[in-house]
Amino acid sequence: MLIFILIMMLFFLLGAIGDERGVASMFTILGNMVVFFISLGMIFKTGHIFTVTFFAVIGFLLLTLFAQNGFNEKTISAFYGIVIILILVGVSSVVLVNLSSLAGFGELYIYDEEVAFMENQIGYSAQSLLVCSIMIGILGAITDTALSVSSAMYEVREHNPSISKHELEQAGFHVGWDILGTTFSTLIFAEIGQGFFLWLIFARNKYSVVGLLNSKSFLQQTFLIIASSLGCLLIIPLTAKITAKIMKKK
Amino acid sequence: MKNYLNRLTIIKMIIVVAFISVATIFAFNNSRFYDEPIGKITKIETKHVQKEKKSKDENYLQSMTIKLMNTKEAGTVYSYKSSYTTSQFRTTKYHKGQYVFLKKNISKKNGGYGKYGLKIMGEKYDFVWAFMISSLISLIFLIAGRRAILILASIAMNLVVFAIGIMKIVKFKDIYSLTLIMTAIFIIATLILLYGFSKKSIGAIFSSVTTVLIVLGIYMVIIHFSGRLGYEYIDYTNGNEPLEELFVSSLVFSILGAVMDVAITINSSVEEIVVSGGAKSLKEIINSIKGISNDIMGTMINVLFFTFVGDEIPINILKMANGYNMITLFSNGAAFEVIRFLIGAIGIALAVPVSGFFAVVLRARMIRRGGETC
Numbered sequence: 001m002l003i004f005i006l007i008m009m010l011f012f013l014l015g016a017i018g019d020e021r022g023v024a025s026m027f028t029i030l031g032n033m034v035v036f037f038i039s040l041g042m043i044f045k046t047g048h049i050f051t052v053t054f055f056a057v058i059g060f061l062l063l064t065l066f067a068q069n070g071f072n073e074k075t076i077s078a079f080y081g082i083v084i085i086l087i088l089v090g091v092s093s094v095v096l097v098n099l100s101s102l103a104g105f106g107e108l109y110i111y112d113e114e115v116a117f118m119e120n121q122i123g124y125s126a127q128s129l130l131v132c133s134i135m136i137g138i139l140g141a142i143t144d145t146a147l148s149v150s151s152a153m154y155e156v157r158e159h160n161p162s163i164s165k166h167e168l169e170q171a172g173f174h175v176g177w178d179i180l181g182t183t184f185s186t187l188i189f190a191e192i193g194q195g196f197f198l199w200l201i202f203a204r205n206k207y208s209v210v211g212l213l214n215s216k217s218f219l220q221q222t223f224l225i226i227a228s229s230l231g232c233l234l235i236i237p238l239t240a241k242i243t244a245k246i247m248k249k250k
Numbered sequence: 251m252k253n254y255l256n257r258l259t260i261i262k263m264i265i266v267v268a269f270i271s272v273a274t275i276f277a278f279n280n281s282r283f284y285d286e287p288i289g290k291i292t293k294i295e296t297k298h299v300q301k302e303k304k305s306k307d308e309n310y311l312q313s314m315t316i317k318l319m320n321t322k323e324a325g326t327v328y329s330y331k332s333s334y335t336t337s338q339f340r341t342t343k344y345h346k347g348q349y350v351f352l353k354k355n356i357s358k359k360n361g362g363y364g365k366y367g368l369k370i371m372g373e374k375y376d377f378v379w380a381f382m383i384s385s386l387i388s389l390i391f392l393i394a395g396r397r398a399i400l401i402l403a404s405i406a407m408n409l410v411v412f413a414i415g416i417m418k419i420v421k422f423k424d425i426y427s428l429t430l431i432m433t434a435i436f437i438i439a440t441l442i443l444l445y446g447f448s449k450k451s452i453g454a455i456f457s458s459v460t461t462v463l464i465v466l467g468i469y470m471v472i473i474h475f476s477g478r479l480g481y482e483y484i485d486y487t488n489g490n491e492p493l494e495e496l497f498v499s500s501l502v503f504s505i506l507g508a509v510m511d512v513a514i515t516i517n518s519s520v521e522e523i524v525v526s527g528g529a530k531s532l533k534e535i536i537n538s539i540k541g542i543s544n545d546i547m548g549t550m551i552n553v554l555f556f557t558f559v560g561d562e563i564p565i566n567i568l569k570m571a572n573g574y575n576m577i578t579l580f581s582n583g584a585a586f587e588v589i590r591f592l593i594g595a596i597g598i599a600l601a602v603p604v605s606g607f608f609a610v611v612l613r614a615r616m617i618r619r620g621g622e623t624c
Binding site: 001002003005006007009010013014017018019021022024025028029032033036037040041043044060064068069096098099100101102103104105107108111112113114115118119120121122123124125126127129130132133134135136137138139140141143144147148151173176177180181182183184185186187188189190191192193194196197198199200201202203204210213214215216219221223224225226228229230233234236237 | 284302305306307335336337338339340341342343344345348351372373374375376377378379381382383385386389390393394395397400401404405408409412416417419420436440444468472473476477479483484485486487488491496497499500501502503504505506507508510511514515540543544545547548549550551552553554555556557558559560561562563564565566567568569570571572576585587588589590592593594595596599600602603
């Protein structure tokens with residue numbers, strides 16, 4: 001009931017505030033939800049975690065990037081940047097997660113009564129699932145950053161067609177600097193809210209700073225946000241370079 | 251000039267790589283600074299063993315040699331055995347060279363091994379933090395230049411305020427008051443640190459606070475009429491906590507960053523439009539705000555969507571393997587992530603008109619004069 005009311009309210013607000021593109025956003029969000037649940041089902045059914053993640057990412061990008069913003073120079077540049085960052089973050093995550101044995105239950109899983117008593121020898125690799133969750137989790141933040149950079153560069157080029165490739169690239173960098181602070185805030189507060197009940201356990205158990213730095217539960221909970229932040233940082237110069245190259249080709 | 255810039259970039263890159271390497275290598279080898287016994291796995295052999303009848307996993311046994319790296323007994327070598335299964339949810343696969351926390355004199359029934367009753371208590375993760383945080387700091391400096399200090403200051407400030415706040419919230423007294431005080435500090439500190447004391451940051455502060463209060467009000471009203479949720483299904487809860495108050499508090503914090511992002515974007519844009527004299531009337535400004543909102547709302551909402559659902563994938567698969575279908579998954583825990591996402595999305599959408607209102611009201615005089623003065 002509550003979820004239904006909230007969906008209706010969101011639909012109404014997006015339509016009222018953003019016209020037809022607002023409604024299109026709503027369909028993109030619903031589409032992303034459908035892709036997410038199908039992917040979850042496919043991972044469970046087939047066990048091919050990375051193959052399903054690959055197709056899920058393609059599906060998410062088709063919806064978020066191209067269906068929502070059209071097939072143009074801006075979205076193509078952003079697409080290249082996103083793919084490169086996803087590969088980079090994906091490979092780094094595989095290495096880090098494996099090297100540090102990060103996957104699986106953290107030490108605080110016993111506080112989650114529902115999960116603590118579940119059968120855990122389930123035939124799916126917790127490490128691969130963690131990497132898959134990182135790759136899907138960072139997608140929103142890096143897409144937002146890449147699109148902001150490429151869209152702003154597009155506007156600059158439209159207003160000043162004779163602008164040099166280097167100046168255009170610099171314009172992309174400047175936009176990146178401007179949005180960094182609030183992008184980090186968005187990610188940090190999303191994490192603070194999402195992991196809230198876990199933070200309460202850390203506070204109740206009076207973890208020291210060193211204790212937190214060596215806690216599996218703490219690192220698992222924050223890994224996604226740090227990976228997203230690193231992805232956003234790297235995608236700014238990358239998208240600026242790719243966009244300048246594509247836009248100044250003609 | 252181009253050569254000079256290229257050389258400068260190469261020098262910067264070398265400094266960054268050196269900084270990250272030094273920080274990571276130091277953290278990897280810092281066992282002597284710890285009081286707890288830390289061992290290094292110097293030799294490891296992995297053997298496939300007979301799996302349990304009903305299990306879907308393969309079983310492996312690891313025989314290893316662990317060298318104690320600190321305490322008075324540093325240098326002592328122990329042998330140790332540990333088993334893991336392929337899914338590794340509750341078991342761990344160890345690697346050669348890995349550092350682990352050890353404890354001795356643990357009874358056999360509690361997992362102690364050999365004559366010393368040795369047990370691996372956990373893995374050492376500080377080097378992962380050193381790698382990630384040094385990468386983050388150096389990349390922020392590399393990309394944002396001098397603004398990096400402000401960005402890092404705002405992150406540090408928010409984390410300190412949260413750490414202090416959560417220590418008070420955990421006492422479960424005055425949760426709503428604490429949440430509102432923390433929210434106000436988060437918003438004011440973040441926006442003033444990042445954008446200085448200006449009309450646009452003041453506008454963004456008013457917009458963010460108002461939006462959060464409206465969203466909170468909407469949630470309370472809907473909950474009042476739709477009935478209490480099964481909060482005990484939220485992960486990491488035990489039922490003895492004031493769950494509704496804590497969940498509402500977590501909702502407020504979840505949406506803060508996104509709401510501030512929209513608020514500052516709208517306030518900055520209106521300022522640019524008014525100062526440049528690009529818009530001649532209120533109607534034109536409202537149309538511009540609509541255009542901007544079309545550009546930012548969808549992708550901002552997606553940031554929250556992917557951040558919230560991404561984290562839950564491993565636990566969702568675990569639950570599905572334990573007999574949950576999509577519906578039971580949704581009504582047990584996952585529903586709260588969906589509510590969190592929807593409330594965040596509503597916050598983003600509402601922040602547009604609220605920010606537009608404050609941006610226009612704060613510049614009403616300039617708009618009336620046609621924006622000829624700043």
